[in-house]
Amino acid sequence: MRFALNEDQATFATVLEQMLATAEFNTVEGWGRYDLGTALDAQLEENGFYEAAREPDLGPVAAALMVYEAARAPVCFECAASALIRPYAGRDLPRPLAVVHGEARGAIRYLPQARGLVSITADAVRYADLPEGAVTPSESLYAYPMGNVDRAALDWEKLDVDPAEFDTLWRIAIAAELTGVLQAGHDAVLEHVRDRKQFGQPLGAFQGVQHRLATGAVEIEGAKLQMLKAAQSRTAQDAALALGFAQGIATRITYDLHQFMGAMGLTLEHPLHRWSYRAKLLRADLGGSAASYLAYADERWGAA
């Protein structure tokens, strides 16, 4: 049992943090529902960050940490699938990469940018290139680029991998991304309630505000540790539990974060929505918390 990162992971984390802190990536130009972090993404790719999962001294823990850290940026870019799915595909896949799980319907995040689509079902993992013009970008409430594609029209290739393993990896990836957006939203709101004064004192001095933020901090920490543990073990059981927990806390936390921002949190100018409206999508992914918990129950206690 050791909670400190190893030397390579620590260096990886420090460099990553520096790159993410670079001001140019944090100033958002337009006031859209999201902004693409294309430059940051390119820099991560050039520096080999997306290969971390298969590097012996970095491994999936570093890759999951990267997904978590990248999710904290106010800009968004496809990281989760590239960091935790692509390295295990058994062959070179292009990126950005979109993922669809099971028979999930509707728009898929990052599809408009993606060069390929991975489909994870119970019996197989398949891959298809996304030819020019195949994707129709769609309007969406969420802080992601979303798009639709006629899946039946794609040229699918079955990957020689274990679908159960990919199911697990994808759960870990979503748990990492969701924990990251919650953490970033939380940090932004903390900053706000330290500064904003009403009734002659900072909002953050009111106990009613403090306790809810403190409770949120405990929950996010619990989600993060479970996610990292799952990244290390890569067992279906740990992954389902980590995702179920993260999805379970996400709803109340995102309401609280908007609550404490007041009307400011409803503006496109304030970045909170860039995290909270990613959380809203991720908390429902793969059937949401209850579905993840059912998967866990199967692993832990077996059939009825």
Added chain:
Amino acid sequence: MDFTWTDEDAAYRARIRAFLDRELPDNWDEIARHGPGSPEQTEFSLNFCPKLAEEGLLIPHWPEEWGGAARPPWEHFILGEEMWRAGEPRGAQYMNVNWIGPVLMKYGSDAQKAQYIPPMAEGRAIWCQGFSEPNAGSDLASLRTRAVREGEDYVINGQKIWTSYAGLASTCFLLAQTGGAEGGRSGIAIFLVPMDTPGIEVRAIPSLIGHGDIHEVFFTDVRVPASCRLGEEGEGWSIISYALANERVGIPRYEMGTAELDAMVAELKRRDAFSDSIVRSRASAAAAACEAARLQVYRVVDGRARNEPPGNESNLARVAVIAAEQAVADFGMDFLPDAFSGADHMSMLSHHERAIVTGIAAGAAEIQLNLIARRHLNLPKGA
């Protein structure tokens, strides 16, 4: 990062489990159903802890000088987990092992150490903790019990309340004011008071958690020699801060919660009532709360193992543990309600009691949240 156990740790855990399997009597479930704070269990510990001591499983983390083996924090922690998983057969003595012993080693006089540490090391000492008072609960520093110096003695007057184990304890780790009228932290001193000293009266408080678990302790002109004082006058607050920081996470309660959750699921399966998805996903939600608590507690132990100064992680861990206890208890209340109305699952009942107690005893949940807000989240202090 590594969330797995070493082979050594796993072997140590297996050794403890084997010992418990061998040494816990057939009627242990009967004893344990009264809960870890019960007189039944406290009494039992006087038989059981000497066996643990003989096996080298009572105080392995203590220094060799005091009969320990200077084993690392993780081993000590694994031991605590396994004891809690089994229902805490050490009863009150977990306090000696975890913090009273180590505090005496650090702050005790030679005479105090010689008198008190060996019986703890042998597993034959019951202590109680005389902190809370009717008007000093969360605001402990406002305690009023007073110890007045008279020549070579102190004369103690006042009242403690909610004191666990007081009915059977031989010694009280007592906080009292020796300073001026203003009281507060700076006036607090610690006294190691034999419970058979004239003037001490113990009354059990009838309670939801069983008879004999919590007590009032009255001190009327209790005269003790000055040699009973631990440390200096005014040093009490810093000593207990050290003690509690040393303790940090206290009891690995999620471990009992996890064991009970498994027992509940087994019972539901036996009743053919574990196929419903609502039941299954709620069981998992409780498991997730336990896991979140476990990992946060482990992080605190990891800090201790790496000799890091105590941080705010222990406050986060405490809150996570409360959520875990409540999630398990709620699961039982919702899906095995008959267990709470006279059916045969008394351990679930004790669990339900713990689900409330965990958020109150040893510092209320809200106090932890205050500390997290101020120290961990750097939120400002209110006007």
